[in-house]
Amino acid sequence: MRRREFLGTMAAVPALGAVGGRKKIACLSSTYHVRSHSDNFITRFLEGYWIDEKYYPPPFEVASLWRDQIHPADIGGRLAQAYGVRVAGSIEDALTLGTGKLAVDGVVMVCEHGNYPFNDKQQQLYPRYEFFEQIVKVFKASGRSCPVFSDKHLSYDWKKAKRMYDWSRELHFPFMAGSSVSVTFRRPEVDPPLGVTMESALCVGGGWVADGGIFHLLDTLQAFVERRKGAETGVKAVQMMTGDAVWKAAAEGLWKRELLDAALSRGEKVAPGRPEDAKNAVVGIVEYRDGFKGAVLALGSKVNEYLVAYKARGKVESTLCYVPSENSNNFSMLVHGITQMIQTGKPSHPVERTLLVSGALAELMESRYEHEKRLETPELVVKYKAPAKSWYAHGMGS
Numbered sequence: 001m002r003r004r005e006f007l008g009t010m011a012a013v014p015a016l017g018a019v020g021g022r023k024k025i026a027c028l029s030s031t032y033h034v035r036s037h038s039d040n041f042i043t044r045f046l047e048g049y050w051i052d053e054k055y056y057p058p059p060f061e062v063a064s065l066w067r068d069q070i071h072p073a074d075i076g077g078r079l080a081q082a083y084g085v086r087v088a089g090s091i092e093d094a095l096t097l098g099t100g101k102l103a104v105d106g107v108v109m110v111c112e113h114g115n116y117p118f119n120d121k122q123q124q125l126y127p128r129y130e131f132f133e134q135i136v137k138v139f140k141a142s143g144r145s146c147p148v149f150s151d152k153h154l155s156y157d158w159k160k161a162k163r164m165y166d167w168s169r170e171l172h173f174p175f176m177a178g179s180s181v182s183v184t185f186r187r188p189e190v191d192p193p194l195g196v197t198m199e200s201a202l203c204v205g206g207g208w209v210a211d212g213g214i215f216h217l218l219d220t221l222q223a224f225v226e227r228r229k230g231a232e233t234g235v236k237a238v239q240m241m242t243g244d245a246v247w248k249a250a251a252e253g254l255w256k257r258e259l260l261d262a263a264l265s266r267g268e269k270v271a272p273g274r275p276e277d278a279k280n281a282v283v284g285i286v287e288y289r290d291g292f293k294g295a296v297l298a299l300g301s302k303v304n305e306y307l308v309a310y311k312a313r314g315k316v317e318s319t320l321c322y323v324p325s326e327n328s329n330n331f332s333m334l335v336h337g338i339t340q341m342i343q344t345g346k347p348s349h350p351v352e353r354t355l356l357v358s359g360a361l362a363e364l365m366e367s368r369y370e371h372e373k374r375l376e377t378p379e380l381v382v383k384y385k386a387p388a389k390s391w392y393a394h395g396m397g398s
Contacts, residue, residue, distance in 0.1 A: 023105035023342060024063035026094040027085075028131060030114040031069040032076030037112035037151055038067075039075065040180070040331040041338075045108065046083050049332040052185070052395030056332075059339045063104055066094040068127075069114045091134040102142035106342035107135055110151045112212075119156075121369040122210045123362075129160035136167045145173035147345065149338045152179060153215045153358040156365075158379060161358040165351065176338060176347040177354040181216045181306050181321050182223035183337065184330035185397030187266065190319040191227075191390045192312055198228035200293060201310035202259040207280050207300020211365050214284060216306065217296035218357045218364075220321055221286070224310055225294050226353060226386040235360050235380040237287040240368040246281040246297070254285050255295035256311065262318040263307035271302050278302035284364045285374075289381070322397045333393035348391040352384035 025045065029038040042065070048057045065080045066088040080087050088094035097103040111128045118124050128150060139145040148168070154161035154177055168175035192198065203221040205213065226232050241249055250257045264270050275281075278299040286294045309318035323330045337348030359380045367375050 023060045024103070025060045025106040025108055025342065026064045026066070026088075026104045027062055028091060028094060028107065028109040028111070029065065029067045029076060030111040030116070030126065031071045031074070032065075032067055033071040033073045033113070034075055035328065036071070038110045040328050041108060041110050041151065041335060042076070043079065044332065044335045046079060046085075049335050050327075050329055050398070051332045051336060051393050052397060056336065060106065060342065063097060064088045064094040066091055068111075068131075071114075091131060092138055095135065095138045096142075102138055102144055102146065104146060106146050106338075107148045108338060109135070109149065112151050118210070121365040123156040123365050124210060124212060125156060129155045129157070129164060132164050132167070136171065139171055139173065145171045147174040147176075147342045149341070150175075150177040152177070152212070153219075153361055154354060155358060156211060156362060158359045158362045161355060161362075165355045168351070174341050174345050174347055175351045176341050176349070177351055178334070178349070179216045179219035180330045180334045181323065182220040183333045183349070183392045185322040185324075185393045185395060187320040187322050187396065189394065190308075190317050191392070192224060192310065192317070194227050194386055194388055195229050196227060196312045198225065198292065199311040199314075200256045200259060201225045202255060202263060202295050202297060202308070204260060204263045204297045204299065204303055204307040206304045207282075207298050211361055213298065214282075214296060214364060215357065215361050217298065218284070218286070218361055219354065220306055220308060221294050221296055222353050222357050223349070223390065223392075224308055225288075225292065226384075227390070228292060230290055231385040232352070232356070232383060233289045234356060234382045235286055235377050236289045237374055237376050238360055238363045238367055239285045239372065239374040240282065240364045241285070241372050242280070242282050242368070245372060246283045247276055249283055249285065254293070255283060255297070258316060259309040259311065259318075260297065262316045263309040264303070266307055266318050266320040267303060267305060268320065269304045273302070275299060275302055286360055324397050327398065329397060330393075333391070337391055349387060350384050352382055356380060356382040
Protein backbone atom coordinates (compact mmCIF):
# COMPACT_ATOMS: atom_id res chain seq x y z
CA MET A 1 0.00 0.00 0.00
CA ARG A 2 1.34 3.47 -0.90
CA ARG A 3 1.71 6.06 1.86
CA ARG A 4 -0.97 8.34 0.36
CA GLU A 5 -3.43 5.44 0.15
CA PHE A 6 -2.61 4.47 3.74
CA LEU A 7 -3.24 7.98 5.09
CA GLY A 8 -6.50 8.21 3.18
CA THR A 9 -7.88 4.93 4.47
CA MET A 10 -6.87 5.47 8.09
CA ALA A 11 -8.54 8.88 8.15
CA ALA A 12 -11.84 7.01 8.10
CA VAL A 13 -10.96 4.87 11.17
CA PRO A 14 -12.19 6.59 14.34
CA ALA A 15 -9.36 7.75 16.60
CA LEU A 16 -9.72 6.81 20.26
CA GLY A 17 -7.87 8.37 23.17
CA ALA A 18 -7.77 7.84 26.88
CA VAL A 19 -10.85 9.13 28.67
CA GLY A 20 -10.54 9.85 32.36
CA GLY A 21 -7.30 7.90 32.84
CA ARG A 22 -6.52 4.24 32.32
CA LYS A 23 -9.59 2.14 32.88
CA LYS A 24 -9.70 -1.43 34.18
CA ILE A 25 -11.45 -4.34 32.47
CA ALA A 26 -12.31 -7.87 33.51
CA CYS A 27 -11.85 -10.59 30.89
CA LEU A 28 -13.96 -13.75 31.06
CA SER A 29 -12.91 -16.72 28.93
CA SER A 30 -14.42 -20.12 28.22
CA THR A 31 -10.93 -21.41 27.35
CA TYR A 32 -7.73 -19.65 26.28
CA HIS A 33 -5.30 -21.16 23.77
CA VAL A 34 -3.50 -19.93 20.65
CA ARG A 35 -5.94 -18.74 17.95
CA SER A 36 -8.94 -19.24 20.24
CA HIS A 37 -11.37 -16.34 20.36
CA SER A 38 -10.00 -15.53 23.82
CA ASP A 39 -6.58 -15.13 22.24
CA ASN A 40 -8.04 -13.03 19.43
CA PHE A 41 -9.72 -10.63 21.88
CA ILE A 42 -7.98 -10.70 25.25
CA THR A 43 -4.42 -10.86 23.93
CA ARG A 44 -5.12 -7.73 21.89
CA PHE A 45 -6.19 -5.92 25.04
CA LEU A 46 -2.92 -7.05 26.66
CA GLU A 47 -0.55 -6.37 23.76
CA GLY A 48 -2.33 -3.87 21.51
CA TYR A 49 -3.57 -4.44 18.00
CA TRP A 50 -3.16 -3.44 14.36
CA ILE A 51 -5.74 -2.15 11.91
CA ASP A 52 -4.22 -2.27 8.46
CA GLU A 53 -0.84 -0.54 8.99
CA LYS A 54 -1.62 1.38 12.20
CA TYR A 55 -0.80 0.06 15.67
CA TYR A 56 -3.03 0.82 18.67
CA PRO A 57 -1.46 0.30 22.11
CA PRO A 58 -3.38 -1.50 24.87
CA PRO A 59 -6.26 0.85 25.74
CA PHE A 60 -6.98 -0.47 29.24
CA GLU A 61 -5.48 -2.31 32.16
CA VAL A 62 -6.60 -5.93 32.06
CA ALA A 63 -7.26 -6.22 35.78
CA SER A 64 -8.49 -9.81 35.92
CA LEU A 65 -8.82 -13.01 33.94
CA TRP A 66 -11.28 -15.81 34.64
CA ARG A 67 -11.32 -19.09 32.67
CA ASP A 68 -14.10 -21.67 32.77
CA GLN A 69 -11.96 -24.45 31.29
CA ILE A 70 -8.17 -24.80 31.20
CA HIS A 71 -7.09 -26.01 27.78
CA PRO A 72 -4.14 -28.46 27.60
CA ALA A 73 -2.29 -25.79 25.59
CA ASP A 74 -3.50 -22.90 27.77
CA ILE A 75 -1.75 -19.56 27.29
CA GLY A 76 -3.99 -17.52 29.56
CA GLY A 77 -2.13 -18.35 32.76
CA ARG A 78 1.30 -17.44 31.40
CA LEU A 79 0.03 -14.24 29.81
CA ALA A 80 -1.63 -13.26 33.07
CA GLN A 81 1.64 -13.86 34.93
CA ALA A 82 3.64 -11.92 32.34
CA TYR A 83 1.33 -8.89 32.42
CA GLY A 84 0.53 -8.91 36.14
CA VAL A 85 -3.14 -9.82 35.67
CA ARG A 86 -5.14 -11.15 38.60
CA VAL A 87 -6.28 -14.73 37.91
CA ALA A 88 -9.80 -14.84 39.30
CA GLY A 89 -11.46 -17.84 40.85
CA SER A 90 -14.96 -16.87 39.77
CA ILE A 91 -16.83 -14.38 37.60
CA GLU A 92 -17.76 -12.45 40.74
CA ASP A 93 -14.10 -12.30 41.79
CA ALA A 94 -13.09 -11.11 38.31
CA LEU A 95 -15.53 -8.20 38.48
CA THR A 96 -15.02 -7.22 42.12
CA LEU A 97 -11.23 -7.84 42.37
CA GLY A 98 -11.86 -9.21 45.84
CA THR A 99 -13.59 -6.06 47.10
CA GLY A 100 -17.14 -7.41 47.19
CA LYS A 101 -18.33 -4.66 44.81
CA LEU A 102 -17.90 -3.97 41.11
CA ALA A 103 -14.33 -2.71 40.69
CA VAL A 104 -13.82 -2.61 36.91
CA ASP A 105 -14.90 -0.24 34.14
CA GLY A 106 -15.77 -2.84 31.53
CA VAL A 107 -16.29 -6.57 30.97
CA VAL A 108 -15.13 -8.56 27.95
CA MET A 109 -16.84 -11.98 27.85
CA VAL A 110 -15.49 -14.49 25.34
CA CYS A 111 -17.43 -17.74 25.57
CA GLU A 112 -16.29 -19.49 22.38
CA HIS A 113 -14.24 -22.70 22.08
CA GLY A 114 -14.05 -25.27 24.83
CA ASN A 115 -15.59 -28.61 25.68
CA TYR A 116 -19.33 -27.86 25.54
CA PRO A 117 -22.01 -30.22 24.21
CA PHE A 118 -24.06 -29.97 21.02
CA ASN A 119 -27.79 -30.67 20.86
CA ASP A 120 -29.64 -32.48 18.09
CA LYS A 121 -30.12 -29.19 16.22
CA GLN A 122 -26.34 -28.73 15.73
CA GLN A 123 -26.26 -25.92 18.28
CA GLN A 124 -23.31 -25.81 20.63
CA LEU A 125 -24.59 -25.10 24.12
CA TYR A 126 -22.20 -22.39 25.19
CA PRO A 127 -23.16 -21.03 28.64
CA ARG A 128 -23.11 -17.38 27.56
CA TYR A 129 -26.42 -16.69 29.26
CA GLU A 130 -25.23 -18.30 32.49
CA PHE A 131 -21.99 -16.25 32.47
CA PHE A 132 -23.95 -13.08 31.73
CA GLU A 133 -26.40 -13.80 34.53
CA GLN A 134 -23.48 -13.84 37.00
CA ILE A 135 -22.26 -10.49 35.64
CA VAL A 136 -25.72 -9.01 36.16
CA LYS A 137 -25.82 -10.43 39.69
CA VAL A 138 -22.67 -8.46 40.54
CA PHE A 139 -24.15 -5.32 38.97
CA LYS A 140 -27.30 -5.61 41.03
CA ALA A 141 -25.42 -6.28 44.26
CA SER A 142 -23.11 -3.32 43.59
CA GLY A 143 -25.83 -0.87 42.69
CA ARG A 144 -24.00 0.09 39.51
CA SER A 145 -22.93 -1.40 36.19
CA CYS A 146 -20.41 -0.97 33.38
CA PRO A 147 -20.20 -1.73 29.62
CA VAL A 148 -20.22 -5.40 28.58
CA PHE A 149 -19.12 -7.14 25.38
CA SER A 150 -20.23 -10.71 24.60
CA ASP A 151 -18.59 -12.53 21.70
CA LYS A 152 -20.70 -13.85 18.77
CA HIS A 153 -24.46 -14.48 19.14
CA LEU A 154 -26.02 -13.89 22.52
CA SER A 155 -27.32 -17.43 23.03
CA TYR A 156 -28.44 -20.52 21.14
CA ASP A 157 -31.86 -19.93 22.75
CA TRP A 158 -34.00 -16.92 21.80
CA LYS A 159 -35.52 -16.47 25.25
CA LYS A 160 -32.08 -16.42 26.86
CA ALA A 161 -30.77 -13.99 24.23
CA LYS A 162 -33.73 -11.67 24.78
CA ARG A 163 -33.28 -11.79 28.55
CA MET A 164 -29.64 -10.77 28.20
CA TYR A 165 -30.69 -7.81 26.08
CA ASP A 166 -33.49 -6.88 28.49
CA TRP A 167 -31.08 -6.87 31.43
CA SER A 168 -28.86 -4.38 29.63
CA ARG A 169 -31.85 -2.10 29.09
CA GLU A 170 -33.17 -2.49 32.64
CA LEU A 171 -29.80 -1.74 34.26
CA HIS A 172 -28.83 0.86 31.64
CA PHE A 173 -25.39 -0.46 30.71
CA PRO A 174 -23.86 -0.30 27.20
CA PHE A 175 -23.88 -3.73 25.57
CA MET A 176 -22.19 -5.05 22.43
CA ALA A 177 -21.87 -8.42 20.76
CA GLY A 178 -21.40 -9.88 17.31
CA SER A 179 -19.05 -11.26 14.69
CA SER A 180 -15.62 -10.04 13.62
CA VAL A 181 -16.54 -10.77 10.00
CA SER A 182 -19.22 -8.08 9.80
CA VAL A 183 -16.68 -5.39 10.79
CA THR A 184 -13.55 -6.66 9.04
CA PHE A 185 -11.84 -5.28 5.92
CA ARG A 186 -13.87 -5.13 2.73
CA ARG A 187 -12.35 -5.74 -0.68
CA PRO A 188 -13.50 -3.47 -2.27
CA GLU A 189 -14.84 -1.08 0.37
CA VAL A 190 -18.50 -1.44 -0.53
CA ASP A 191 -20.93 0.15 1.91
CA PRO A 192 -24.60 0.78 1.10
CA PRO A 193 -25.71 4.30 2.08
CA LEU A 194 -28.16 4.50 4.95
CA GLY A 195 -31.72 4.54 3.63
CA VAL A 196 -30.92 2.97 0.26
CA THR A 197 -33.70 1.19 -1.64
CA MET A 198 -32.44 -2.40 -1.51
CA GLU A 199 -34.08 -5.24 -3.44
CA SER A 200 -32.25 -8.36 -2.22
CA ALA A 201 -29.04 -9.49 -0.51
CA LEU A 202 -26.94 -12.62 -0.07
CA CYS A 203 -23.97 -13.63 2.11
CA VAL A 204 -21.93 -16.64 0.99
CA GLY A 205 -19.47 -18.63 3.06
CA GLY A 206 -17.96 -22.04 3.66
CA GLY A 207 -19.39 -25.30 4.83
CA TRP A 208 -19.38 -24.93 8.60
CA VAL A 209 -23.09 -25.42 9.04
CA ALA A 210 -23.36 -25.75 12.82
CA ASP A 211 -24.85 -22.64 14.38
CA GLY A 212 -21.48 -21.00 14.98
CA GLY A 213 -20.67 -20.85 11.27
CA ILE A 214 -24.12 -19.82 10.11
CA PHE A 215 -23.98 -17.01 12.67
CA HIS A 216 -21.07 -15.30 10.92
CA LEU A 217 -23.01 -15.35 7.66
CA LEU A 218 -26.17 -13.97 9.24
CA ASP A 219 -24.43 -11.24 11.21
CA THR A 220 -22.54 -10.11 8.11
CA LEU A 221 -25.72 -10.14 6.02
CA GLN A 222 -27.49 -8.05 8.66
CA ALA A 223 -24.67 -5.47 8.72
CA PHE A 224 -25.52 -4.72 5.09
CA VAL A 225 -29.31 -5.13 4.95
CA GLU A 226 -29.97 -3.04 8.09
CA ARG A 227 -29.02 -0.04 5.96
CA ARG A 228 -32.00 -0.42 3.62
CA LYS A 229 -34.77 2.16 3.48
CA GLY A 230 -36.79 2.32 6.68
CA ALA A 231 -35.58 1.31 10.14
CA GLU A 232 -35.19 -2.38 10.91
CA THR A 233 -38.42 -3.94 12.19
CA GLY A 234 -37.51 -7.62 12.52
CA VAL A 235 -37.89 -11.01 10.87
CA LYS A 236 -41.20 -12.55 9.81
CA ALA A 237 -40.12 -16.10 8.85
CA VAL A 238 -37.08 -18.26 8.13
CA GLN A 239 -36.33 -21.52 6.34
CA MET A 240 -33.21 -23.67 6.09
CA MET A 241 -32.73 -25.93 3.07
CA THR A 242 -29.99 -28.32 2.02
CA GLY A 243 -28.78 -30.21 -1.07
CA ASP A 244 -30.90 -30.03 -4.20
CA ALA A 245 -33.48 -27.90 -2.37
CA VAL A 246 -30.92 -25.06 -2.30
CA TRP A 247 -30.89 -24.78 -6.08
CA LYS A 248 -34.61 -25.36 -6.40
CA ALA A 249 -35.14 -22.41 -4.07
CA ALA A 250 -33.03 -20.25 -6.37
CA ALA A 251 -35.07 -21.34 -9.38
CA GLU A 252 -38.22 -20.38 -7.50
CA GLY A 253 -36.83 -16.93 -6.71
CA LEU A 254 -36.41 -17.44 -2.96
CA TRP A 255 -32.83 -16.22 -3.35
CA LYS A 256 -31.13 -14.56 -6.31
CA ARG A 257 -28.61 -16.53 -8.34
CA GLU A 258 -27.21 -13.32 -9.87
CA LEU A 259 -26.11 -12.30 -6.40
CA LEU A 260 -24.20 -15.54 -5.97
CA ASP A 261 -22.32 -14.98 -9.22
CA ALA A 262 -21.47 -11.42 -8.17
CA ALA A 263 -20.30 -12.53 -4.73
CA LEU A 264 -18.13 -15.34 -6.10
CA SER A 265 -16.45 -12.91 -8.48
CA ARG A 266 -14.89 -11.21 -5.43
CA GLY A 267 -13.52 -14.40 -3.95
CA GLU A 268 -9.81 -15.10 -3.53
CA LYS A 269 -10.22 -18.73 -2.44
CA VAL A 270 -13.10 -19.93 -4.62
CA ALA A 271 -12.60 -23.45 -5.94
CA PRO A 272 -13.14 -24.04 -9.68
CA GLY A 273 -16.33 -25.63 -10.97
CA ARG A 274 -20.05 -24.98 -10.79
CA PRO A 275 -21.51 -23.83 -7.48
CA GLU A 276 -24.20 -26.48 -7.96
CA ASP A 277 -21.52 -29.15 -7.58
CA ALA A 278 -20.47 -27.96 -4.14
CA LYS A 279 -20.82 -30.57 -1.43
CA ASN A 280 -23.21 -30.04 1.48
CA ALA A 281 -24.81 -26.85 0.18
CA VAL A 282 -27.01 -25.08 2.72
CA VAL A 283 -29.19 -21.99 2.34
CA GLY A 284 -31.02 -20.00 4.97
CA ILE A 285 -33.87 -17.78 3.76
CA VAL A 286 -34.69 -14.78 5.93
CA GLU A 287 -38.02 -13.02 5.32
CA TYR A 288 -38.19 -9.63 7.00
CA ARG A 289 -41.31 -8.02 8.38
CA ASP A 290 -41.17 -5.21 5.82
CA GLY A 291 -41.26 -7.68 2.91
CA PHE A 292 -37.51 -7.70 2.20
CA LYS A 293 -35.80 -11.07 1.66
CA GLY A 294 -32.19 -11.98 2.34
CA ALA A 295 -30.29 -15.25 2.32
CA VAL A 296 -27.15 -16.91 3.65
CA LEU A 297 -25.52 -19.64 1.60
CA ALA A 298 -22.86 -22.12 2.78
CA LEU A 299 -20.95 -23.91 0.00
CA GLY A 300 -18.63 -26.36 1.70
CA SER A 301 -16.19 -27.42 -0.99
CA LYS A 302 -16.50 -24.23 -3.05
CA VAL A 303 -15.92 -21.29 -0.72
CA ASN A 304 -13.57 -20.71 2.21
CA GLU A 305 -14.21 -17.01 2.91
CA TYR A 306 -17.08 -14.55 3.38
CA LEU A 307 -18.62 -12.85 0.36
CA VAL A 308 -21.56 -10.43 0.16
CA ALA A 309 -23.68 -9.20 -2.73
CA TYR A 310 -26.77 -7.02 -2.74
CA LYS A 311 -28.95 -5.30 -5.32
CA ALA A 312 -29.90 -1.69 -4.72
CA ARG A 313 -31.53 0.72 -7.16
CA GLY A 314 -31.18 -1.88 -9.90
CA LYS A 315 -27.42 -2.29 -9.46
CA VAL A 316 -25.61 -5.28 -7.95
CA GLU A 317 -22.71 -4.54 -5.58
CA SER A 318 -20.44 -7.17 -4.06
CA THR A 319 -17.43 -7.47 -1.78
CA LEU A 320 -15.14 -9.84 0.08
CA CYS A 321 -15.20 -9.51 3.86
CA TYR A 322 -11.54 -10.29 4.26
CA VAL A 323 -10.32 -12.54 7.08
CA PRO A 324 -6.48 -12.44 7.30
CA SER A 325 -5.60 -16.05 8.11
CA GLU A 326 -2.01 -15.11 8.98
CA ASN A 327 -2.84 -12.93 11.97
CA SER A 328 -6.62 -12.92 12.61
CA ASN A 329 -6.70 -9.14 12.27
CA ASN A 330 -10.37 -9.35 11.36
CA PHE A 331 -10.80 -9.12 15.16
CA SER A 332 -8.98 -5.81 15.50
CA MET A 333 -11.82 -3.55 14.39
CA LEU A 334 -14.20 -5.30 16.77
CA VAL A 335 -11.69 -4.78 19.59
CA HIS A 336 -11.53 -1.13 18.49
CA GLY A 337 -15.32 -0.94 18.78
CA ILE A 338 -15.27 -2.46 22.26
CA THR A 339 -12.66 0.11 23.21
CA GLN A 340 -14.92 2.90 22.01
CA MET A 341 -17.84 1.54 24.02
CA ILE A 342 -15.86 1.23 27.26
CA GLN A 343 -14.28 4.66 26.84
CA THR A 344 -17.37 6.59 25.76
CA GLY A 345 -20.38 4.44 26.64
CA LYS A 346 -21.36 4.38 22.95
CA PRO A 347 -21.22 1.00 21.14
CA SER A 348 -19.75 1.06 17.64
CA HIS A 349 -22.84 -0.71 16.30
CA PRO A 350 -26.21 -1.61 17.82
CA VAL A 351 -26.54 -4.77 19.90
CA GLU A 352 -30.04 -5.10 18.41
CA ARG A 353 -28.33 -6.38 15.26
CA THR A 354 -26.91 -9.32 17.21
CA LEU A 355 -30.16 -9.83 19.11
CA LEU A 356 -32.12 -10.17 15.87
CA VAL A 357 -29.49 -12.42 14.33
CA SER A 358 -29.45 -14.60 17.46
CA GLY A 359 -33.18 -15.17 17.12
CA ALA A 360 -33.07 -15.78 13.37
CA LEU A 361 -30.20 -18.23 13.84
CA ALA A 362 -32.05 -20.21 16.51
CA GLU A 363 -35.10 -20.46 14.25
CA LEU A 364 -33.03 -21.50 11.22
CA MET A 365 -31.51 -24.36 13.21
CA GLU A 366 -35.02 -25.30 14.32
CA SER A 367 -36.18 -25.22 10.70
CA ARG A 368 -33.49 -27.67 9.68
CA TYR A 369 -34.34 -29.89 12.64
CA GLU A 370 -38.00 -29.86 11.58
CA HIS A 371 -37.19 -31.25 8.13
CA GLU A 372 -36.49 -27.85 6.54
CA LYS A 373 -39.89 -26.44 7.38
CA ARG A 374 -40.62 -22.73 6.88
CA LEU A 375 -41.17 -21.23 10.32
CA GLU A 376 -43.06 -18.07 11.19
CA THR A 377 -41.20 -15.96 13.78
CA PRO A 378 -43.68 -13.55 15.40
CA GLU A 379 -41.37 -13.15 18.39
CA LEU A 380 -38.62 -11.55 16.30
CA VAL A 381 -39.98 -8.02 16.39
CA VAL A 382 -36.67 -6.25 16.86
CA LYS A 383 -36.72 -2.59 15.92
CA TYR A 384 -33.66 -0.41 15.53
CA LYS A 385 -31.93 2.03 13.19
CA ALA A 386 -28.53 1.40 11.70
CA PRO A 387 -25.73 3.87 12.48
CA ALA A 388 -25.15 6.77 10.09
CA LYS A 389 -21.75 5.30 9.21
CA SER A 390 -20.98 1.60 9.06
CA TRP A 391 -18.30 0.39 11.44
CA TYR A 392 -15.74 -1.71 9.59
CA ALA A 393 -11.97 -1.74 9.08
CA HIS A 394 -10.64 0.42 6.27
CA GLY A 395 -7.68 -0.53 4.08
CA MET A 396 -6.74 -3.83 2.47
CA GLY A 397 -5.98 -5.61 5.73
CA SER A 398 -3.03 -7.70 6.77
